[in-house]
Amino acid sequence: MGLLTEGSPLSWEETKKLSEHVRQHGITQFINLYRRLKDRQGDVLKWGDEVEYILVKFDDEKKIARVSLRAKEILDVLQEKEAKNPEQVRSLWRPEYGAYMIEGTPGKPYGGLLAHFNVVEANMRNRRDEARQLLKPGEDLLTITSFPRLGCPNFTEPPVKPTPGQGASHSLFFPDDAIFPGHPRFATLTRNIRQRRGEKVAINLPVFKDKRTPSPFSEKLNCEGGDCEAAKPDHVYMDAMGFGMGCCCLQLTFQACNINEARTLYDQLAPLCPIMLALTASSPVHRGYLTDVDCRWNVISCSVDCRTTEERGEVPLQHCRFHIPKSRYDSIDSYLSPSGEKFNDVPLVYDNEVYQRLREADIDHLLAQHIAHLFIRDSVSLFSEKVHQNDEEDTDHFENIQSTNWQTMRFKPPPPNSLIGWRVEFRPCEVQITDFENAALVCFVVLLTRVILSYQLNFIIPISKVDENMQKAQKRDAVRQETFWFRKDLTTSVSPPVATSRCQLNDGDVYAPMTIDQIINGKDGEFPGLVPLINSYLSSMDVDADTHCTIQQYLKLIQKRASGDLLTTASWIRQFIHNHPEYKFDSVVSDHINYDLLKAVQRIQSGEQPCPELLGCCIQSKTQEKVPAALEKAESCNGEL
Ligand code: ADP
Numbered sequence: 104m105g106l107l108t109e110g111s112p113l114s115w116e117e118t119k120k121l122s123e124h125v126r127q128h129g130i131t132q133f134i135n136l137y138r139r140l141k142d143r144q145g146d147v148l149k150w151g152d153e154v155e156y157i158l159v160k161f162d163d164e165k166k167i168a169r170v171s172l173r174a175k176e177i178l179d180v181l182q183e184k185e186a187k188n189p190e191q192v193r194s195l196w197r198p199e200y201g202a203y204m205i206e207g208t209p210g211k212p213y214g215g216l217l218a219h220f221n222v223v224e225a226n227m228r229n230r231r232d233e234a235r236q237l238l239k240p241g242e243d244l245l246t247i248t249s250f251p252r253l254g255c256p257n258f259t260e261p262p263v264k265p266t267p268g269q270g271a272s273h274s275l276f277f278p279d280d281a282i283f284p285g286h287p288r289f290a291t292l293t294r295n296i297r298q299r300r301g302e303k304v305a306i307n308l309p310v311f312k313d314k315r316t317p318s319p320f321s322e323k324l325n326c327e328g329g330d331c332e333a334a335k336p337d338h339v340y341m342d343a344m345g346f347g348m349g350c351c352c353l354q355l356t357f358q359a360c361n362i363n364e365a366r367t368l369y370d371q372l373a374p375l376c377p378i379m380l381a382l383t384a385s386s387p388v389h390r391g392y393l394t395d396v397d398c399r400w401n402v403i404s405c406s407v408d409c410r411t412t413e414e415r416g417e418v419p420l421q422h423c424r425f426h427i428p429k430s431r432y433d434s435i436d437s438y439l440s441p442s443g444e445k446f447n448d449v450p451l452v453y454d455n456e457v458y459q460r461l462r463e464a465d466i467d468h469l470l471a472q473h474i475a476h477l478f479i480r481d482s483v484s485l486f487s488e489k490v491h492q493n494d495e496e497d498t499d500h501f502e503n504i505q506s507t508n509w510q511t512m513r514f515k516p517p518p519p520n521s522l523i524g525w526r527v528e529f530r531p532c533e534v535q536i537t538d539f540e541n542a543a544l545v546c547f548v549v550l551l552t553r554v555i556l557s558y559q560l561n562f563i564i565p566i567s568k569v570d571e572n573m574q575k576a577q578k579r580d581a582v583r584q585e586t587f588w589f590r591k592d593l594t595t596s597v598s599p600p601v602a603t604s605r606c607q608l609n610d611g612d613v614y615a616p617m618t619i620d621q622i623i624n625g626k627d628g629e630f631p632g633l634v635p636l637i638n639s640y641l642s643s644m645d646v647d648a649d650t651h652c653t654i655q656q657y658l659k660l661i662q663k664r665a666s667g668d669l670l671t672t673a674s675w676i677r678q679f680i681h682n683h684p685e686y687k688f689d690s691v692v693s694d695h696i697n698y699d700l701l702k703a704v705q706r707i708q709s710g711e712q713p714c715p716e717l718l719g720c721c722i723q724s725k726t727q728e729k730v731p732a733a734l735e736k737a738e739s740c741n742g743e744l
């Protein structure tokens with residue numbers, strides 16, 4: 104997350120009154136920005152990762168692990184360094200939703216040299232070490248997607264209590280004091296989303312039915328002071344934004360050479376989002392229970408679902424303008440590039456007046472409908488200082504809506520007055536335990552973008568099929584059990600098929616169900632596989648020996664996860680719990696199991712404990728923090744992406 108706007112948040116009533124103001128000015132700002140920047144050319148590849156961390160406090164005597172609410176204290180110190188020396192810092196640190204979370208990015212984005220792949224992991228390691236220096240005894244910084252006992256009694260250190268029916272969340276389980284306290288944005292979003300919706304958010308994840316899990320599974324919830332009407336039998340019920348936004352993820356941003364390349368990358372990466380979600384699945388436990396899903400996605404999607412009952416289609420439309428099929432946190436709804444156009448098979452909701460304004464400003468249909476669709480959402484966080492803006496220069500109202508459409512991909516225009524170009528953000532991945540795994544994923548996706556561009560590959564399938572894949576991706580052990588819709592012939596964009604209209608499109612010809620193993624590793628004579636394609640691309644390049652070795656280790660990890668030879672993090676967590684002597688086969692992840700699990704995570708992360716079932720033979724690559732000067736200088740010839 105970029106630097107957050109400071110100021111005094113308006114109440115929901117005030118924000119609601121200004122929602123048309125934000126929308127109109129946001130669109131004007133986008134039009135002005137587009138006019139200024141649409142022809143911007145020649146930006147080079149730059150990219151960077153974002154890693155989110157959970158601060159955990161271990162009590163080794165009681166054998167209990169809790170989230171530590173000290174993120175702000177730590178962040179203040181880390182950000183002070185940046186303020187003093189913005190050019191020199193190796194890492195940048197930002198707040199995240201939880202009072203127990205921080206987010207770190209590299210000090211500067213990486214560039215277009217292959218040798219940069221040899222720096223990513225070391226940068227992640229140093230980043231982690233830098234923050235770890237500020238920890239107190241018993242604390243550690245873990246890259247786990249979900250804290251398994253989030254929302255259980257006394258899951259925080261210091262212990263703070265939920266306030267059912269009161270405060271920002273009204274939650275039975277998640278205390279407002281576990282929301283990051285250093286910036287009003289987080290609590291304001293929480294309150295406004297709940298108020299806009301007209302009730303608490305509701306998350307119901309199917310419980311994993313083990314041998315001794317009661318059936319039906321229905322928890323005796325203490326609803327005193329609050330309500331739990333939305334809780335469903337056989338599901339783990341959660342009722343706060345913190346359950347989703349309090350999870351961690353791994354994100355990536357790339358700069359494209361111009362707007363069209365950004366649109367192409369946005370489209371081409373969209374079908375890969377569910378595949379990468381399944382491959383990075385890491386969060387099978389929520390609120391102390393094993394669930395039947397492996398990923399955070401639906402949790403976070405429901406956790407910020409501000410739609411009213413009318414918008415959700417539960418009652419007829421009366422006061423609201425649209426029936427809206429998805430939460431503002433979800434998979435993308437339309438493609439942006441010409442090759443994507445005929446695969447936009449899901450009706451797109453947007454305000455026709457907004458769309459017309461964009462069209463009149465000479466913005467093409469695909470981009471206009473994308474922006475108009477984002478702008479069906481109301482602002483859910485507005486600061487009094489930001490209400491009146493100069494639409495020629497500011498983009499805050501545009502960013503207000505853009506940055507609260509949390510989709511699998513984000514199409515990012517250049518910020519005002521900066522040297523930054525058109526970018527896309529890849530947002531589905533769950534964060535992994537080790538820097539090695541996170542670096543492997545990041546390098547894999549960046550390499551894939553290069554392969555897509557240089558071979559002009561086409562991954563596009565109908566949006567409705569991507570949506571189906573998103574749901575499959577979250578199922579338990581999806582990597583080994585599911586098939587996913589995937590494009591059979593990746594080369595068609597160079598020589599497009601003759602059929603162009605949607606009805607002429609013969610579905611069966613374009614895509615087929617494939618396993619993740621086939622998608623990543625290929626299938627003889629039928630499908631090339633993403634890693635073999637990357638290797639073919641690399642074989643034409645001059646790669647130095649160290650970088651080659653690092654990249655190959657990363658690709659191997661991805662391949663073995665895809666083939667099922669190595670476990671996903673989610674499967675490993677399930678296995679750990681299953682084998683724990685205190686596990687009663689009732690789906691309950693007790694304090695003690697949680698402690699032992701997170702201790703094991705800590706040892707695996709630090710390299711103290713090998714975990715061949717998760718990592719194979721490697722635990723980290725011998726990467727270094729800086730690209731050797733000799734390589735950095737040799738820009739023009741060797742190993743340029
Ligand atoms: P968010 O939109 O998620 O708040 P940020 O603006 O904080 O994202 O940036 C996220 C990532 O973008 C970081 O990893 C950073 O290194 C990277 N980044 C910064 N500048 C550029 C650039 N010019 N091109 C591509 N990535 C960049």
Ligand code: MG
Pocket residue numbers: 104153155199206
């Ligand atoms: Mg973040």
Ligand code: MG
Pocket residue numbers: 104153354528
């Ligand atoms: Mg981000």
